[in-house]
Amino acid sequence: MSTCQIAEKSLQPGAIVVVSWDMPDGASSPMDAQEWVRVREILHRALELRPELRAAWLDEACGGSPGIRGEVESLLAASDRSAFLDHPAMAPASGLLPGRRISHYEVVEKIGEGGMGAVYKAIDTRLDRPVALKVLARGQGTWSHERRFAREAKAASALNHPNIVTIYEFDTHEGLDFLSMEYVQGTTLHQLLEQRTLPLDTLLGYARQAAGAVARAHQAGIVHRDLKPGNIMVTTDGIVKVLDFGLAKRQSAESEQDATQTALTMAGTVVGTPAYMSPEQANSEQEDWRTDIFSFGVILYEIACGRRPFEGRNTHSIMHQIVHAEAPAPSQVNPSVPPGLAALIGKCLAKDRAARPQSMDQVADALGALAQAPPAPKPRSMTRRIWVAGGAVAAAAAAGLWFSRTPARAIVYGLEAQQYRDGEPAGSVYAASAADTFEGGWRFRLRVRPAQSGFLYLINEGPGDTGKSRYWVLFPAGASAPALEANRETTTGWYAFDSNPGVEKLWIVWSEHALAPVEETLRGGTLGEVKDPAQADRIQSILAELKPPAESTAAGQASSVQWRAAEGVMGAAIELRHR
Amino acid sequence: MSPVDVTAMLRQWSDGDAAAAAQLAPVVYAELRRVAHRYLRHERPDHTLRSAELVHEAYLRLVDLKQARWQDRAHFFAVSGQIMRRILVDHARARLREKRGAGATLVALNEAIDLPEQRSFEVIALDDALEGLAKLDPQQSRVVELRFFAGLSVEETAEALGVSRATVNRDWVTARAWLLRELSRR
Numbered sequence: 001m002s003t004c005q006i007a008e009k010s011l012q013p014g015a016i017v018v019v020s021w022d023m024p025d026g027a028s029s030p031m032d033a034q035e036w037v038r039v040r041e042i043l044h045r046a047l048e049l050r051p052e053l054r055a056a057w058l059d060e061a062c063g064g065s066p067g068i069r070g071e072v073e074s075l076l077a078a079s080d081r082s083a084f085l086d087h088p089a090m091a092p093a094s095g096l097l098p099g100r101r102i103s104h105y106e107v108v109e110k111i112g113e114g115g116m117g118a119v120y121k122a123i124d125t126r127l128d129r130p131v132a133l134k135v136l137a138r139g140q141g142t143w144s145h146e147r148r149f150a151r152e153a154k155a156a157s158a159l160n161h162p163n164i165v166t167i168y169e170f171d172t173h174e175g176l177d178f179l180s181m182e183y184v185q186g187t188t189l190h191q192l193l194e195q196r197t198l199p200l201d202t203l204l205g206y207a208r209q210a211a212g213a214v215a216r217a218h219q220a221g222i223v224h225r226d227l228k229p230g231n232i233m234v235t236t237d238g239i240v241k242v243l244d245f246g247l248a249k250r251q252s253a254e255s256e257q258d259a260t261q262t263a264l265t266m267a268g269t270v271v272g273t274p275a276y277m278s279p280e281q282a283n284s285e286q287e288d289w290r291t292d293i294f295s296f297g298v299i300l301y302e303i304a305c306g307r308r309p310f311e312g313r314n315t316h317s318i319m320h321q322i323v324h325a326e327a328p329a330p331s332q333v334n335p336s337v338p339p340g341l342a343a344l345i346g347k348c349l350a351k352d353r354a355a356r357p358q359s360m361d362q363v364a365d366a367l368g369a370l371a372q373a374p375p376a377p378k379p380r381s382m383t384r385r386i387w388v389a390g391g392a393v394a395a396a397a398a399a400g401l402w403f404s405r406t407p408a409r410a411i412v413y414g415l416e417a418q419q420y421r422d423g424e425p426a427g428s429v430y431a432a433s434a435a436d437t438f439e440g441g442w443r444f445r446l447r448v449r450p451a452q453s454g455f456l457y458l459i460n461e462g463p464g465d466t467g468k469s470r471y472w473v474l475f476p477a478g479a480s481a482p483a484l485e486a487n488r489e490t491t492t493g494w495y496a497f498d499s500n501p502g503v504e505k506l507w508i509v510w511s512e513h514a515l516a517p518v519e520e521t522l523r524g525g526t527l528g529e530v531k532d533p534a535q536a537d538r539i540q541s542i543l544a545e546l547k548p549p550a551e552s553t554a555a556g557q558a559s560s561v562q563w564r565a566a567e568g569v570m571g572a573a574i575e576l577r578h579r
Numbered sequence: 580m581s582p583v584d585v586t587a588m589l590r591q592w593s594d595g596d597a598a599a600a601a602q603l604a605p606v607v608y609a610e611l612r613r614v615a616h617r618y619l620r621h622e623r624p625d626h627t628l629r630s631a632e633l634v635h636e637a638y639l640r641l642v643d644l645k646q647a648r649w650q651d652r653a654h655f656f657a658v659s660g661q662i663m664r665r666i667l668v669d670h671a672r673a674r675l676r677e678k679r680g681a682g683a684t685l686v687a688l689n690e691a692i693d694l695p696e697q698r699s700f701e702v703i704a705l706d707d708a709l710e711g712l713a714k715l716d717p718q719q720s721r722v723v724e725l726r727f728f729a730g731l732s733v734e735e736t737a738e739a740l741g742v743s744r745a746t747v748n749r750d751w752v753t754a755r756a757w758l759l760r761e762l763s764r765r
Contacts, residue, residue: 036715040753047752078763079756084701085723088730089667482745 039071046076048453048483049512057513103173105133105180121183124168131168132184136177159220163213165233165241184241190229193302196449201371203303204341206232208367209240211296215360217245218289225287227295228276229302274315274322275308279351282319289360290353296363297348297356304341305333309349323351340370417444418494443494446475448508455481455514458492459507459539471530471539473521474506480522481514507543511569515542542569585641589651600658607655608662610637634659634729656731656739660721664728668706671699708761712754719754722747 042061046054054076062069100107105122111132112119122133157167166182189206192198210232214224224231224245233241278294280287301309309327312318327349330342344366350356357363418425420443448456458475475492476482484490509515517538521530530536585606591599614636638655705727713720718740725736726747733751737744 033715040716043756044749044753047756075753075756075760078760079752085705085727085755085758088726089663089702089728483749485745485748 035068035071039068039075042068043072043075045483045513046072047079048486053512060513102133102135102176102178103171105131105178107133122180124180130183131180132165132182134179134181136179159217159222159245161213161216163209163240163242164217164245165243182241184233184235184243186233186235186239186241188230189232189234189299192234193229193306196306200304204367204370206234206238206240207296207300207303208364208371210242210299211360211364211367213240213242214292214296215364217242218292218360223287223289224292224295225281226276227292227299229299232299274318275310277319277322278353279323280353282322288353290356290358293348293356293360293363294350294353296360297345300341300345300348301327301330304330304337304345307333338370340366344370416447419443420494420496443496444506445494446492446508447489448492448510449489453484453486454510454512456484456490457481457507457509457511457515457518459509459518459543460495461505461507461543468536469540471521471536473518473528473530476522477528478522480519509542509569515569517542545569586643586646586651589642589654593650593654604658604662606641607637607658608666610641611659611662611666614640634663634731653738653741656725656729656735657721660725660729660731660739663730664706664724667702667728671702675699675703704762705758708758711761712757715757716750716754718742719750719757722750723754723758726751 042058045061046057049057058069058072062072102122104124104126106125108121108123108130110118111121118135120133120135122131123129124131154170157170160166165184168180168182170177170179172178189203189210192203192206210227214227217224222245224242226244227242231242231244233243235241274282276295276298278287278291281291298309310318310321310325312321330337330345331339344357344363347355347357348363357366446458456475457473460472460474461469462472464470474495477493509518517535521528521532521535521539524532524535530539585603588599588603588606592603611633614633634656637659638652642651642655705723709720709723712723721740722736725731725739726733731739733744733747737747740747
């Protein structure tokens with residue numbers, strides 16, 4: 001790695017700066033640098049661990065070097081402080097600084113940024129209650145923006161519904177236009193969908209509440225026009241609040257001028273993601289309340305399938321698909337979507353608005369009816385079966401999202417499958433659920449999201465020649481396992497399963513520290529195959545700790561999910577067996 | 580200097596011509612100033628200038644985007660980080676001198692930068708500490724330069740240094756700990 005240094009001490013206007021790229025010089029003694037590398041590695045690992053686990057790690061890593069340990073400990077202590085370093089030197093934060101007063105509101109902190117301006121948490125000093133304050137960005141204060149802003153305030157304040165954010169006031173103070181509204185503490189549906197931890201029926205319950213709110217707005221002649229998961233909040237009590245009627249307009253007051261303005265808005269500069277647009281919006285055509293029904297269909301699709309119906313590299317390609325392409329059928333993406341839900345989604349996503357449900361009430365009712373319906377059976381012929389036992393996994397599978405919920409165990413994972421023909425993927429990726437069966441030619445991959453940072457391994461165990469097991473390290477593919485960030489989803493590559501008779505197991509192993517025998521294998525250049533019997537024994541002893549209790553296998557149960565939190569290692573096994 | 584020239588210089592620099600980098604710095608510096616002045620004239624009450632915006636805008640104005648490669652942008656970011664550091668440190672020093680009544684003329688950008696007094700002390704102290712870190716770990720010091728002084732995101736910093744985002748994150752947390760301890764000892 002080359003370095004880049006400025007030779008000039010202080011830069012004055014017009015001064016010549018000499019920039020050179022060199023190898024680092026030996027200004028510090030090699031001993032210092034060497035020591036630093038060690039301290040740095042230990043420190044970094046320690047920072048990834050929960051504070052209560054750090055001491056154990058330091059015991060292990062600094063054994064016999066009190067100097068290094070002292071160094072790491074003092075650095076750890078320093079790192080706990082919040083510091084000025086956490087904001088760039090210039091302008092600690094954009095927007096209004098805490099404490100700034102606007103009329104009788106006092107800004108507490110910035111909580112979001114929308115198309116037209118920033119949103120702050122503020123205190124209404126007269127009523128002494130928290131509010132959300134939306135401040136129209138001055139720099140963008142064009143006539144159309146301000147007009148739209150006023151329209152939002154009027155439209156939304158006319159609505160009174162428990163699932164719609166209440167607007168308190170709209171005013172101007174020292175040249176800043178602002179809107180104060182109910183302060184909602186919670187999470188957006190967008191965040192909930194990204195977490196992928198909630199079961200389908202819970203998410204559908206939220207959708208139903210939102211549908212009722214939008215239906216109420218439609219009855220008042222107000223179209224939301226920007227429905228998306230980011231505009232749907234869920235409070236800590238599970239109450240849904242639809243936000244941001246930012247583009248709403250009164251249908252009766254529609255004029256030629258408004259239609260032009262709509263087209264301007266739709267040009268994509270102000271509105272963020274186009275993924276939830278209706279075909280008529282994407283075409284800049286006249287739109288009505290049924291545009292919301294299409295957008296709502298996109299949200300339902302995302303809830304059911306874990307992806308959006310229209311995806312593309314850029315705005316243009318997404319908009320083109322919205323207008324011209326049919327979304328992949330929900331059952332194709334996730335076979336466990338109840339047929340009733342798939343049908344409702346299909347209707348909402350009709351390109352022709354006359355073919356959609358004609359009112360949001362109908363959508364809300366359909367969602368209510370679905371809540372009563374039993375889950376769908378799963379058709380498939382089989383040559384091979386994957387069992388994944390365990391209550392949490394089964395519950396999640398029935399809910400259509402095959403992500404096991406392990407709140408105390410802290411790892412969320414899912415198995416995805418795809419059919420391959422002649423080495424090429426055929427059909428779409430499918431979120432596998434418990435008790436699914438697959439014909440030959442299928443490949444599998446895992447999506448894993450640990451709640452803590454650490455190292456992830458995927459190890460295949462199959463029968464060996466000598467009665468002992470043979471191991472292959474499938475993941476990672478490189479020479480060493482990268483440290484994974486907490487709550488970051490990792491997707492492995494695709495693996496074809498061994499077609500030899502017998503049982504094979506797929507071990508998902510997560511560890512707080514790199515597992516030495518596995519790392520040795522990775523470095524050994526055997527493409528993950530564990531050839532050294534000593535390494536195999538060490539790996540086996542790690543996995544043995546993760547094996548399920550004897551009674552569970554004795555009952556003829558073919559698979560197991562077993563987690564062990566001790567010593568910072570957790571694992572799950574998916575067992576695969578020929579019939 | 581026209582956009583083409585800057586683009587060509589970035590290219591020469593990435594091809595190993597150190598003299599090109601020396602020629603480039605004053606041009607980038609001047610442009611950063613110009614952009615800052617322009618911002619000042621259109622100042623908004625709810626908006627304070629961020630260094631990352633400065634760097635981005637200077638890049639757009641100086642570099643011929645039709646010819647630029649991503650490496651050019653990375654090099655531009657790299658040189659901007661050093662320049663922003665110098666500009667901000669000089670500014671902080673000048674501000675504190677002025678406070679003490681020395682009557683020094685503020686260096687460029689002063690109208691557009693608003694470093695409060697506390698911040699000025701911090702910037703100078705950090706600049707000092709960062710020299711110590713550079714001796715131990717040059718790459719970590721560059722990460723801090725780009726993140727703190729140039730205000731670049733993790734992605735942009737990774738791009739400028741030609742390393743992964745994970746490496747930038749890793750360098751940042753350890754450098755942060757080292758610097759905070761260093762500053763607390765002063």
